[in-house]
Amino acid sequence: MSLEQFSLRGKAALVVGASTALGDAAAIALAEAGADVAVATGLPTPLDTEATNACANTIRALQRKSFAKTIDGTSESEVASLVQQTVTELGRLDILVNAPDLPFAKPLAEVSLTEWQRVLAVNLTGVYLSCRAASAPMLTQQAGRIINIVSVLSERGMANGSAYCAAQAGVLNLTRALSLEWARNGITVNAIGAGWADGMGMIADEQIKQQLARYIPNKRLARPHEISDAVVYLASDVTGFITGQTVWIEGGVLSRL
Amino acid sequence: MGVLDRLRLDNKVAIVTGAGRGLGREMALALADAGADIVAAARTQAQIDETAQLVRTKKRRCLTIQTDVTDSASVNHMIEATLAEFGRVDILVNNAGGATRGWNKPLEVITDEQWHDGISLNITSTFYCCRAVLPHMIQQGGGKIINVTSGLGVRASRHNFMYSTAKAGMINFTRALAMNYADKNIQATLILPGIFPHDDPQMTAFWQGGKFIPVGRPGRDNELGPACVFLASDLSNYMNGELIALEGGGLAGGEVPTGFAPVVPLLERGKS
Numbered sequence: 001m002s003l004e005q006f007s008l009r010g011k012a013a014l015v016v017g018a019s020t021a022l023g024d025a026a027a028i029a030l031a032e033a034g035a036d037v038a039v040a041t042g043l044p045t046p047l048d049t050e051a052t053n054a055c056a057n058t059i060r061a062l063q064r065k066s067f068a069k070t071i072d073g074t075s076e077s078e079v080a081s082l083v084q085q086t087v088t089e090l091g092r093l094d095i096l097v098n099a100p101d102l103p104f105a106k107p108l109a110e111v112s113l114t115e116w117q118r119v120l121a122v123n124l125t126g127v128y129l130s131c132r133a134a135s136a137p138m139l140t141q142q143a144g145r146i147i148n149i150v151s152v153l154s155e156r157g158m159a160n161g162s163a164y165c166a167a168q169a170g171v172l173n174l175t176r177a178l179s180l181e182w183a184r185n186g187i188t189v190n191a192i193g194a195g196w197a198d199g200m201g202m203i204a205d206e207q208i209k210q211q212l213a214r215y216i217p218n219k220r221l222a223r224p225h226e227i228s229d230a231v232v233y234l235a236s237d238v239t240g241f242i243t244g245q246t247v248w249i250e251g252g253v254l255s256r257l
Numbered sequence: 258m259g260v261l262d263r264l265r266l267d268n269k270v271a272i273v274t275g276a277g278r279g280l281g282r283e284m285a286l287a288l289a290d291a292g293a294d295i296v297a298a299a300r301t302q303a304q305i306d307e308t309a310q311l312v313r314t315k316k317r318r319c320l321t322i323q324t325d326v327t328d329s330a331s332v333n334h335m336i337e338a339t340l341a342e343f344g345r346v347d348i349l350v351n352n353a354g355g356a357t358r359g360w361n362k363p364l365e366v367i368t369d370e371q372w373h374d375g376i377s378l379n380i381t382s383t384f385y386c387c388r389a390v391l392p393h394m395i396q397q398g399g400g401k402i403i404n405v406t407s408g409l410g411v412r413a414s415r416h417n418f419m420y421s422t423a424k425a426g427m428i429n430f431t432r433a434l435a436m437n438y439a440d441k442n443i444q445a446t447l448i449l450p451g452i453f454p455h456d457d458p459q460m461t462a463f464w465q466g467g468k469f470i471p472v473g474r475p476g477r478d479n480e481l482g483p484a485c486v487f488l489a490s491d492l493s494n495y496m497n498g499e500l501i502a503l504e505g506g507g508l509a510g511g512e513v514p515t516g517f518a519p520v521v522p523l524l525e526r527g528k529s
Contacts, residue, residue, distance in 0.1 A: 001287045001482040003264050032260045176509035181518065183471035183506045195495065217439035218497055225260075226495035232260050233492065238483035241451070241476045244509025248499035252439050255432035255498030 006236045009034035013095035013235065014086045016040050016073060016130050018055045019048035021199025022149050023099030025224035026231040027055050028062075033232045035095065036065035038086040042073015042100055042126050065090055073100060073126035083133035092141070095235045096134040098127045098171075099149040103201030105160040116163045123167035124174070131178060135187070144187040145235045148175050149227070151194055151202070152250050164202070172246060179244030188243040190234050195250025197222035217252030263491045267292035270343040271489065272335070274326050274386060275353035277304025279455050280405070280481050282311070284350055287482025288489060289317040293348065296339045298324040318343075326353045326382035327374075329389075336389040348489045349390050350403045351427075354379040356420040364418050372419055379423035383430060391438065399442030403488050404431045406447050408504055412511070428500065435498030444497045446488045451476055451504025471506030 013030045017023035018039035027039045039055045041048040049070040056068035067089055071078040087093050102122040104115065127148055138144030153161055154168035172191055179189040196203060196212045198221050203209055213220050230247050233239065248254055271288045275281035276297035282304075285295050289312045297305040297312070297319055305321040312319035320342045325331040339346050358375030359367040383404060394400030409417055410424030427447065434445035452467060453476040454460035461467075467475035484501050487493055502508060510517075 001290045001479060001486070003261065003291060003486075005483060006261055006264060029260045034261075179506050180471050180510045184473050193499075217436045218495060219440055222495045229260055229263070229492040230487075230496070233483075233487045236483075238480060239503075241472065241480045241503045241505050242484075242501065243472060243506040245502045247496070247501055249493070249496045250499070251495050252432075252435045252497035255435045 005238045006232065007034050008095070008232065008235055011035040011094040011235070012086065012090035012092045013037045013097065014040070014083065014093060014134065015097040015099060016042055016082070016126070017099030017101060017149070018068070019043065019051035020099050020101040020201065021197060021224045022101070022194055022227050023097070024051065024055045025228035026097050026099060026149065028058055029225065029228040029232050030095065030097070030235060031059040031062045031064040031066070033236075034064070035235070036090045038067055038069070038090060040069040040071055040082050042071055042122060043102065044070050044072055074121040074129070076129055079126070079129040080133045083130070083137070087137050093134055093137045094143065095145045095147070096130060097147045097149065097231060098130055100126050101201050104164050105158070105202070107160055108162045111163055119163040120167050120170070123164065124170040127171050127174060131174070131189075135182065138187050139182070139185055142186040145239070146178070146187065146189040147231055147234050148189075148191045149194055149231075150191050150246070151200070152196070152248070152253055154191075154193060155254060175246070176244045183243060188234075188239060190242060190244070191246040192227060192230050192234070193246045193248040193250060194227045195222045195248075195253055197224055197227055199224055215253070217256055220251070222249065222251060260492070264486060265292050266348070266486070266489055269293045269347040269489075270296065270339065270345050271348035271350065272296040272298060272339055272346055272390070273350040273352055274298045274324065274382070276308050277301050280450055280453060280478070281350070281352040282308045283478045283481050284352060284485040286311055286315070287486050288348065289315045289319070290482070291486045291490065292317070293489070294318040294343060296320045296322060296335070296343070296346075298322045298326070298335050299353065300325055326386065327377045329385045332382070332385040333389050336393065340393060345397055346390055346393055346400070347397070348401045348403065349386060350405070350485065351383040351386050352405045353382055354405065354423070356417070359419045361416045363416055367418060375419035376423050379420070380426045380430065383427060387434060391443070394443050395438070395441045401489050402434060402443065402445040403485060404445065404447045406449050406500065408449065408451055408508060410449065411508065432498040439497055444494065446493065446496055446498070447500035448481070448484055448488065449500050449502035449504065450481060451502070451507060453478060453481065467505065470504070471510070474505065476503055476505065
């Protein structure tokens with residue numbers, strides 16, 4: 001075994017959700033490991049656009065190719081053209097990382113159908129759209145790595161988190177289903193189950209962060225790179241026998257009662 | 258430091274039990290490739306001697322310690338000998354184990370001896386090794402414990418009582434380690450290998466070439482080492498109590514025939 005096997009040199013990646021803390025860290029880690037990385041946000045706001053542009057600049061500073069794009073991540077045609085542009089500008093598509101994170105928490109009785117549908121659309125339907133679009137080049141080359149970043153709320157419930165929890169759990173089982181569908185096509189589909197991390201949308205509040213840290217066996221929140229380091233591992237050539245799995249990186253929160 | 262540099266295990270010392278062959282040897286060699294010095298432990302001296310030779314070709318030190326992991330005195334000696342030689346221990350891979358005790362037998366005919374021997378080899382051994390190593394890891398300020406479980410640790414199969422029980426025990430034992438020693442900077446994780454015939458034609462035939470595995474092939478030995486290095490390295494520092502499964506997709510869908518992919522059109526009720 002050589003550590004060179006973990007290198008992503010010569011590979012092309014697309015990170016959707018690069019304006020989030022974890023998406024941003026994933027994109028930069030992939031570039032550090034040698035990949036060219038297209039970055040996109042599916043949330044068309046000035047803040048998300050700015051963060052995505054900054055991410056692309058960081059990648060280019062690492063001497064890797066990159067471009068940033070702001071799209072509506074729930075639009076079929078915009079996701080399709082994002083994948084198309086990635087293949088055109090980077091020459092191929094080997095790695096897709098989905099890291100959408102639209103936080104939302106409210107008592108269910110007050111959740112409107114519009115809110116519910118929006119949370120499901122961004123956090124779940126967007127993942128379906130990008131997996132479907134990316135599968136075309138990946139099936140042609142009979143190789144690919146799809147990595148969906150989910151939260152521990154895909155596995156555990158949280159009061160007031162109904163819509164978010166449902167969407168996250170949806171991504172987790174979408175991952176399992178797709179892993180089987182493409183198992184014979186050289187495409188692995190895995191999830192990374194992220195613990196509570198610095199910069200996550202669900203926990204902007206400093207007091208909540210401190211409460212969480214007390215509850216986490218590791219006694220602190222994750223640093224975004226601790227999640228994205230595993231993206232590099234799952235994206236590499238050495239993980240062809242890992243598919244349909246969730247790699248949990250959560251400081252032990254799922255281990256405790 | 259770049260992400261790939263943080264995979265390096267230079268100046269670290271790793272103990273691998275069951276290092277004389279198969280997955281244990283493969284993990285020991287991968288850890289050495291990443292820069293660690295190795296302690297190869299197993300019952301059969303000739304086999305760990307071979308592993309040691311292979312480690313030394315990678316310019317790493319390797320200490321062999323003939324060990325019976327079911328005997329706590331032997332395990333304690335293994336840790337003492339490691340500290341005497343290297344002065345530290347950073348990584349413990351609890352790989353020793355085996356499925357043969359009471360394998361393929363209905364519960365009613367499993368003997369006391371088969372049950373106790375199997376549980377002792379697979380799980381009590383891990384308890385002994387962890388108990389002996391923890392004080393040193395705590396004193397050093399941290400460490401990594403990597404336990405090996407199996408698909409049978411999360412799902413059941415026909416006539417596999419002892420192994421399913423022991424390997425499920427391994428998973429929750431690891432969670433307990435994770436939760437209790439997280440504050441000592443000790444991370445406990447698991448590797449779950451699926452079917453790895455180790456290039457043995459008989460084993461490959463027995464597993465039908467892996468045709469029932471979703472990816473359509475069994476695992477390759479060289480796929481296991483990188484997972485072990487990942488879990489032993491700083492890349493997995495926030496991963497605790499959790500597992501990496503290398504099994505080709507079998508766990509994602511449960512026991513369904515490979516290629517089971519029905520197509521059912523979406524029809525509105527009342528419409529054709």
